[in-house]
Amino acid sequence: xxxxxxxxxxxxxxxxxxxxxxxxxxxxxxxxxxxxxxxxxxxxxxxxxxxxxxxxxxxxxxxxxxxxxxxxxxxxxxxxxxxxxxxxxxxxxxxxxxxxxxxxxxxxxxxxxxxxxxxxxxxxxxxxxxxxxxxxxxxxxxxxxxxxxxxxxxxxxxxxxxxxxxxxxxxxxxxxxxxxxxxxxxxxxxxxxxxxxxxxxxx
Amino acid sequence: xxxxxxxxxxxxxxxxxxxxxxxxxxxxxxxxxxxxxxxxxxxxxxxxxxxxxxxxxxxxxxxxxxxxxxxxxxxxxxxxxxxxxxxxxxxxxxxxxxxxxxxxxxxxxxxxxxxxxxxxxxxxxxxxxxxxxxxxxxxxxxxxxxxxxxxxxxxxxxxxxxxxxxxxxxxxxxxxxxxxxxxxxxxxxxxxxxxxxxxxxxxxxxxxxxxxxxxxxxxxxxxxxxxxxxxxxxxxxxxxx
Numbered sequence: 001x002x003x004x005x006x007x008x009x010x011x012x013x014x015x016x017x018x019x020x021x022x023x024x025x026x027x028x029x030x031x032x033x034x035x036x037x038x039x040x041x042x043x044x045x046x047x048x049x050x051x052x053x054x055x056x057x058x059x060x061x062x063x064x065x066x067x068x069x070x071x072x073x074x075x076x077x078x079x080x081x082x083x084x085x086x087x088x089x090x091x092x093x094x095x096x097x098x099x100x101x102x103x104x105x106x107x108x109x110x111x112x113x114x115x116x117x118x119x120x121x122x123x124x125x126x127x128x129x130x131x132x133x134x135x136x137x138x139x140x141x142x143x144x145x146x147x148x149x150x151x152x153x154x155x156x157x158x159x160x161x162x163x164x165x166x167x168x169x170x171x172x173x174x175x176x177x178x179x180x181x182x183x184x185x186x187x188x189x190x191x192x193x194x195x196x197x198x199x200x201x202x203x
Numbered sequence: 204x205x206x207x208x209x210x211x212x213x214x215x216x217x218x219x220x221x222x223x224x225x226x227x228x229x230x231x232x233x234x235x236x237x238x239x240x241x242x243x244x245x246x247x248x249x250x251x252x253x254x255x256x257x258x259x260x261x262x263x264x265x266x267x268x269x270x271x272x273x274x275x276x277x278x279x280x281x282x283x284x285x286x287x288x289x290x291x292x293x294x295x296x297x298x299x300x301x302x303x304x305x306x307x308x309x310x311x312x313x314x315x316x317x318x319x320x321x322x323x324x325x326x327x328x329x330x331x332x333x334x335x336x337x338x339x340x341x342x343x344x345x346x347x348x349x350x351x352x353x354x355x356x357x358x359x360x361x362x363x364x365x366x367x368x369x370x371x372x373x374x375x376x377x378x379x380x381x382x383x384x385x386x387x388x389x390x391x392x393x394x395x396x397x398x399x400x401x402x403x404x405x406x407x408x409x410x411x412x413x414x415x416x417x418x419x420x421x422x423x424x425x426x427x428x429x430x431x432x433x434x435x436x437x438x439x440x441x442x443x444x
Contacts, residue, residue, distance in 0.1 A: 017235055017238070038255075038394055038396070039255065039437065040255050040257060040258060040396060041254055041255050041256070041437070042255075042256065042257040042258075043256070043257075044257065047368065138360075139360060142360065142361065142364045142368075143364065143368065145261055146260045146261055146262065146364040146365055146368050146369045147258070147260060147364075147368050147369050148258055148261065149258035149259055149260060149261045149274060149369075149395045150261040151261035151262055151263055151273045151274050151275050152261075152263070153263045153271075153273065166275075168261055168274075168275055172258070180257060180258060183258065183394075
């Protein structure tokens with residue numbers, strides 16, 4: 001009986017100490033965040049930018065604070081990369097279920113000549129009704145793309161496709177407080193994004 | 204008979220308890236070991252990393268040979284940036300000289316298969332055409348610097364977004380040919396993340412070389428189990444002091 005008590009005491013002491021050390025240095029053994037995307041530890045909030053909605057209103061990044069924002073830059077004539085990414089984003093939102101209203105997917109057109117804000121918005125709503133499409137002038141688009149490491153360039157396509165726009169195909173995740181947190185390379189599965197988003201929603 | 208069964212059941216119960224105790228104890232020791240291990244990692248910091256400060260700007264500009272250069276094309280390379288203009292004379296920080304000095308000292312560093320690239324961005328779009336920048340590069344003997352070194356120029360609004368908006372480096376057109384420009388050097392990794400900024404005209408070249416080395420080591424260990432040590436170093440903010 002005494003041995004048993006000593007054993008139990010040792011066990012409890014070990015457990016308490018183990019957890020205490022983990023806790024003290026900021027590790028939560030249950031649900032430690034490990035993200036799929038490239039993590040960014042930005043000490044400053046993402047630079048604000050202002051674009052135009054389908055309704056013709058000006059909207060800025062700041063106005064979405066409180067939601068986890070997924071930013072994607074593309075264009076509606078985009079032959080393959082954009083639809084593939086939008087499909088993954090749709091799957092991420094669907095995987096979140098009831099939490100889907102705590103995130104906001106924004107697609108910003110890098111083809112201001114052909115894409116009006118209405119066109120982009122209509123395009124993204126094919127993928128999910130909650131998605132928002134935005135457009136802007138060249139200067140407004142540069143203000144949004146440059147600080148987020150997004151490059152884009154118009155170049156010739158075939159007569160059928162018209163010109164094409166090369167662009168960085170990453171998805172940028174901005175948290176509820178406006179900080180850049182994650183970058184997803186092209187081809188990141190929607191389920192992986194959803195797993196990360198669940199953590200960011202709870203913060 | 205029932206007596207024997209009861210005794211057997213009692214023995215089983217004791218065995219089960221003992222079995223549970225052994226594993227529970229092992230588990231708690233393991234947890235303790237993990238705790239001590241992490242504590243040691245944080246205290247000793249066997250792996251040092253540079254912070255992932257933020258995303259470096261994306262751009263499309265033109266170099267001294269008239270070729271287009273994009274941030275995307277420099278992915279996978281470690282890039283050191285500075286900002287200047289060819290008419291930068293007295294009273295203007297000669298940051299390109301520091302770049303040349305880093306390039307010279309970089310010859311002694313073995314970067315393995317991780318390419319290191321230098322980029323100088325001109326903030327004088329009107330005057331600094333590719334031809335002017337080619338002459339400026341020749342003055343610096345950039346062709347023999349031992350590293351790929353691009354001198355970029357582009358439309359005024361694009362440069363403003365990259366240098367001012369993206370890198371957060373202040374500059375303003377002054378009287379005549381002069382431009383008021385805050386001296387700065389920026390170190391960007393292969394994923395397009397800003398990893399170090401040196402906002403001074405006279406940075407410690409040793410520190411820049413040390414930081415380039417940190418990025419080379421991290422890139423070389425980006426596969427396999429060593430990657431976890433590096434991610435842990437990021438998680439616990441094991442930054443150079």
